[in-house]
Amino acid sequence: MNKGLTxxxxxxxxxACTAVPTLGLLGGCSSQSLQLLGSSFAGARTAVSGxxxxxxxDQIEALPYASLGVRIGRLAPAVLILASIDQxxxxxxxxxxxxxxxxxxxxxxxxxxxxxxxxxxxxxxDPLLGYPNTIPASTESRVGRFVDLRPKDDxxxxxxxxxDTIGNETLTLLGxxxxxxxxxxxxxVRKWRWSGENLFWLDAASGKVWKSRQQFCPDVPPLTLExxxxxxxxxxxx
Numbered sequence: 001m002n003k004g005l006t007x008x009x010x011x012x013x014x015x016a017c018t019a020v021p022t023l024g025l026l027g028g029c030s031s032q033s034l035q036l037l038g039s040s041f042a043g044a045r046t047a048v049s050g051x052x053x054x055x056x057x058d059q060i061e062a063l064p065y066a067s068l069g070v071r072i073g074r075l076a077p078a079v080l081i082l083a084s085i086d087q088x089x090x091x092x093x094x095x096x097x098x099x100x101x102x103x104x105x106x107x108x109x110x111x112x113x114x115x116x117x118x119x120x121x122x123x124x125x126d127p128l129l130g131y132p133n134t135i136p137a138s139t140e141s142r143v144g145r146f147v148d149l150r151p152k153d154d155x156x157x158x159x160x161x162x163x164d165t166i167g168n169e170t171l172t173l174l175g176x177x178x179x180x181x182x183x184x185x186x187x188x189v190r191k192w193r194w195s196g197e198n199l200f201w202l203d204a205a206s207g208k209v210w211k212s213r214q215q216f217c218p219d220v221p222p223l224t225l226e227x228x229x230x231x232x233x234x235x236x237x238x
Contacts, residue, residue: 053077057174066231068092070100072113073221082231090231100223104129104233105200105209107216107223115219118148121156127163128200131183131207135163141188149217160188171201171210174228179204180211187215194218 071077080092098112108120180201201211215222
């Protein structure tokens, strides 16, 4: 791969790969570098489930930018690359223009899903940002954030959360082991009469989220996110 490839060139190539028919390498892309981006969600929607990204560890390592492994429900996983950083929000893009925005591991926005998360507003600081000092007591449930969704416009939906730590786990990502603490967030949305559960694998030393399983509404299956190549995140905004 050409290490001098700019992010703009890579994203222009991504935009040209919006009709990938199957999982695997993006053989239809003209850019050699984009042949390493692997599964697109366009292909994943019709593919059988699987546990592999369709790429070797070496191919993912060869990508010149940070990358995120994403799996929607039980579909085959895809690789997203870091497209941009806006303050402390990271914008990840797939080959078929699905975009996920994370903030310190938390999914806060999406584009291109069956139903999208337009925004997240916090009633109080996200406990993930200051782990372990900001995790509320496990018996405490409170409105932590408000979310906006589209289509079927739904704005200012209150999400109640209750947190607890459920154990330790060693992850292996791209051949590297990470010692993590597994944090569970039980969520409840009274407006939808719906409840769910999010899991976060946080670095035992730094609190960085290496893996998560998150669901923001009942219409979209849980998303599993794995940090394959971490981004150099800026300091938290105030």
